[in-house]
Amino acid sequence: MAGTPRTLNASRSWGLAFDDLDRAWRQRQLWGHLGWQDIKQRYRRSILGPLWITISMAVTAVALGVLYAGLFGNRLEEQLPYILVGFIVWAFIGSSITDGCVVFISNEGLIKHLPAPITVHVYRLVWRQMLFFAHNLLVYAVMLIVFPQPLSLSSLAAVPAFALLVLNGFWVALLVGVVSTRFRDLPPVAQSVVQLMFFLTPIVWIYEDLLNSPNETIAARAQLAELNPFLHFMEIIRRPMLGASFELRHWVVVLVITAVGWALTLVVLRNYRARVSYWV
Amino acid sequence: MVSIAVRDASVDFPIFDAGTRSLKKAMLGVVGGRISPNASKVVVIEALRGITLDLQHGARVGLIGHNGAGKSTLLRLLSGIYEPTAGTASVQGRVAPVFDLGVGMDPEISGYENIVIRGLFLGMTRREMDDRVEDIAEFTELGDYLQMPLRTYSTGMRVRLALGVVTSIDPEILLLDEGIGAVDAGFLRKARGRLTDLVDRAGLLVFASHSDELLRELCDTAIWLDRGQIRMHGPLDEVLTEYKNREPGPKRRPPPGGPR
Numbered sequence: 001m002a003g004t005p006r007t008l009n010a011s012r013s014w015g016l017a018f019d020d021l022d023r024a025w026r027q028r029q030l031w032g033h034l035g036w037q038d039i040k041q042r043y044r045r046s047i048l049g050p051l052w053i054t055i056s057m058a059v060t061a062v063a064l065g066v067l068y069a070g071l072f073g074n075r076l077e078e079q080l081p082y083i084l085v086g087f088i089v090w091a092f093i094g095s096s097i098t099d100g101c102v103v104f105i106s107n108e109g110l111i112k113h114l115p116a117p118i119t120v121h122v123y124r125l126v127w128r129q130m131l132f133f134a135h136n137l138l139v140y141a142v143m144l145i146v147f148p149q150p151l152s153l154s155s156l157a158a159v160p161a162f163a164l165l166v167l168n169g170f171w172v173a174l175l176v177g178v179v180s181t182r183f184r185d186l187p188p189v190a191q192s193v194v195q196l197m198f199f200l201t202p203i204v205w206i207y208e209d210l211l212n213s214p215n216e217t218i219a220a221r222a223q224l225a226e227l228n229p230f231l232h233f234m235e236i237i238r239r240p241m242l243g244a245s246f247e248l249r250h251w252v253v254v255l256v257i258t259a260v261g262w263a264l265t266l267v268v269l270r271n272y273r274a275r276v277s278y279w280v
Numbered sequence: 281m282v283s284i285a286v287r288d289a290s291v292d293f294p295i296f297d298a299g300t301r302s303l304k305k306a307m308l309g310v311v312g313g314r315i316s317p318n319a320s321k322v323v324v325i326e327a328l329r330g331i332t333l334d335l336q337h338g339a340r341v342g343l344i345g346h347n348g349a350g351k352s353t354l355l356r357l358l359s360g361i362y363e364p365t366a367g368t369a370s371v372q373g374r375v376a377p378v379f380d381l382g383v384g385m386d387p388e389i390s391g392y393e394n395i396v397i398r399g400l401f402l403g404m405t406r407r408e409m410d411d412r413v414e415d416i417a418e419f420t421e422l423g424d425y426l427q428m429p430l431r432t433y434s435t436g437m438r439v440r441l442a443l444g445v446v447t448s449i450d451p452e453i454l455l456l457d458e459g460i461g462a463v464d465a466g467f468l469r470k471a472r473g474r475l476t477d478l479v480d481r482a483g484l485l486v487f488a489s490h491s492d493e494l495l496r497e498l499c500d501t502a503i504w505l506d507r508g509q510i511r512m513h514g515p516l517d518e519v520l521t522e523y524k525n526r527e528p529g530p531k532r533r534p535p536p537g538g539p540r
Contacts, residue, residue, distance in 0.1 A: 030400035037386070037397075044388060113379045114401045115360045182296075274363040277356075278293060 017270040024117035031120050035127035053135040061087050061139065068204050077147045079206070084143055085238045086203035088136040092129050092165060093233060094194045099125055100173030101180040101187040108280040118276050119269075122174045126166060133162075140241070150243035157246060161237035164254055168233070171258075171265040178272050181279045201230040229257055282373035282452040282484050284335040284358055289367035291328040291353055291508075327353040328508045331367070335486070340479055342495040342516055343488035344523055345505035351488040354505060355379065355455045358486060373484065376402050376451030378442050387431035391422060391441055394430050398445045408449075416444040419474070421467075440467060447474045454478060456487045456498075472497050492520060 024031070043049045064087075065080030072079070100122075104111060107121045144151075180186040202210075202225060210222035225231050232253040239247060328350050335341060343351045356362045357369055359377040385394050395416055399409035417426055420440040430438070446454060454475065475498060479485050487498050495502065495516060502519035504512040512519050 027400070027403070029406050030397075033397060033400060033406070037389070037393075041386075041388060110401070112356070112361060113377070114398075115375060115377065116401055277361050277363075279296075 012271045012274075014266075014270055017266060017273055020117040020269065020273055021119050024119040024123055027116065027120055028123065030116070031124035031127055034124045035131060038124070038128045039131055050131075050135060053132055054138045057084075057087065057091070057136045058139045058142070061143075064204060072205070072209075074206065074209070081143055081147050081149060081242055082206055082238075083204055084139060085241050086201075086234065088133065088140060089165070089234055089237055090198060090201070090203055091136065092133050092169065093230060094198065095132070096126070096129055096169035096173050097176060097190055097194050098187070099129070100169075100176045101190050103173050103177035104181045104276050104280050105177075105184075105187075111277050111280050118273060119174065122170060122177065125173050126170050129169060130166065149241075152243060154246055155240045155243055158237050158240040161240060164258060165233060165237060168254070168258055168261060171261045175261070175265045175268055178268055178276060181276055182272075197228070197230050200225070200228055201234055203234070207231070207235075229253065232257075282337045283370075284333065284372075284453065284484065285370045286331050286333040286357070286364075287368045287370075289328065289331045289357060289364035289369050290326065291350075291357055291362050292365045293325045293327055295323045295325055326508055328357065328364075331357070331510060333503075333510070333513075335484055337484060338479060339501065340476075340485045340499045341487070342499035342502040342519075343486060343505060344490070344495070344502055344519065345511075349505040350508040351505055352379065352457055353508075355457055355486060355488055358453070359455050371453065373452030374403065374450075375453045375455065376446040376449060377455040377457075378446050379455075379457040385430055385438065385441075388429055390428060391426040391430055391433065394441065395426070395445055398442070399449060402446070402449055402451070404449055412448045416441075416448050419448070419470075420444040436464060436467075443471050447471070447478060450481075451478070452483050454483060454485045456485070456489075458489045458491075468494070468497065495520070 039050050039053075043052055046052060048055070061084035062080065065076065065083045068074070068083065069076045069079035103121050103125050104118065110116070110121075111118065176186060176190060180190075207222065207225060210218055213219045213222065232250040235247060235250040236254050239245070239250075331354065343354060345351055353362065355377065356379075357364060358371060359375050360369075360371060361377075363369070386397070389397075392413060395413060396406060396409045399412070400406065413426075417423060420426075420437075420443075422437060422440060422444075425433070425437070430441075433441070475485065485498065487495065489495050499516050501514065502512075502516045503510055504519050504523050512522055
């Protein structure tokens with residue numbers, strides 16, 4: 001930051017777009033601190049603090065696991081881990097979108113009063129989601145003890161899968177963040193879409209059970225879920241976490257979405273980065 | 281070398297009311313829906329127009345002008361928060377702005393934590409800020425108060441904190457908005473010493489204020505902004521005199537017939 005002359009003008013430049021991402025990355029002490037602060041803030045003055053994230057996830061997953069195991073007539077040791085991992089992953093995906101919508105709007109004060117690259121706020125958001133994810137992993141760890149899963153070496157695929165989730169969370173938050181700042185209708189729209197997608201994505205219902213359903217209409221309809229991009233994000237990480245086999249097609253879809261999404265987002269960043277402080 | 285070079289820069293704000301900001305209107309506009317042509321046109325406010333400015337190391341510039349003349353916008357342009365919609369602004373040197381004092385401060389966390397976060401925002405590292413906390417505590421005279429949550433602070437105490445941070449991090453370009461008027465005279469004298477030191481060492485100061493007294497304390501030249509344009513730029517006293525003559529404030533022009 002110090003000593004580097006910066007000439008700013010109205011031009012839409014690739015250089016300034018990448019410079020924003022790069023300078024924000026170098027301020028990781030800042031967003032690292034703010035991300036933690038966000039979490040501590042939420043549970044300030046509570047005794048258990050951020051552990052509440054873990055507890056509420058555990059309660060929801062257990063309650064719904066028991067409920068849906070009963071409703072669908074599934075075995076609990078199958079249904080509960082499925083729902084739990086689904087919830088943990090969905091918490092990350094869903095809030096990357098809904099929080100992403102307000103990533104700049106809710107930081108209006110900071111953006112207008114302290115000069116910083118705008119993507120600082122996106123790094124902070126993604127980092128916060130990662131911290132939430134880490135808290136929820138505790139529930140997963142306990143679950144592994146109660147309901148052991150057939151984990152193998154290939155379960156390590158969950159690590160690059162999570163990296164892909166993070167990479168996509170970043171572009172999604174940045175993209176919807178910029179668009180929402182300009183068009184304030186997007187946040188409520190996104191909220192509804194995320195809610196709807198929660199039901200359309202196999203989280204409480206078990207995808208493979210429906211695919212192999214004896215009822216052919218149900219099986220055919222379940223095929224439609226392949227068109228849901230969230231299904232593929234869910235599968236690349238849930239399958240290894242539950243010790244299921246590797247399915248190439250989910251990875252291919254996710255990789256294509258990652259590339260296309262980033263390309264689109266970089267164009268938006270190049271064209272509208274400088275406008276964000278005018279729009280908020 | 282610290283410098284600010286602004287060439288023919290303008291800052292135009294699009295004003296989106298609830299209508300034009302909505303996606304629906306934009307969509308309908310594209311499809312040629314039933315909205316009047318005026319409704320889809322965004323109103324633009326020219327906050328700054330054709331600003332050309334060269335400031336070098338050692339400059340201590342006051343910004344004067346009416347409310348809404350563009351003083352704060354110019355400060356934000358110089359700090360890089362707004363990039364000019366036309367023209368260019370080139371700023372060389374580490375910038376530290378003190379604008380609205382409530383912003384970027386979290387009322388729930390301690391003064392100490394706020395010092396660190398503010399420093400991080402201005403490009404410092406945690407360690408660098410930890411090293412400076414003692415110094416800031418001493419300068420601000422806040423002492424043990426730094427352990428208390430910020431919501432317990434008075435406005436003046438917040439100003440002290442913000443000034444303490446920006447002056448401790450050795451900025452090369454210091455941009456102050458009027459808010460710092462909230463501190464008491466004693467502290468201001470102390471701050472003045474520190475600010476002039478800063479400017480002498482390597483810096484440049486731009487200070488927007490309505491207070492002649494404060495301006496005389498901190499600045500030697502001044503820029504008079506009028507409706508987004510530079511009306512005059514010169515020695516502080518000359519600009520102040522001219523400003524007063526040309527734009528008599530309501531207080532200075534007694535109503536005809538004298539006081540009732």
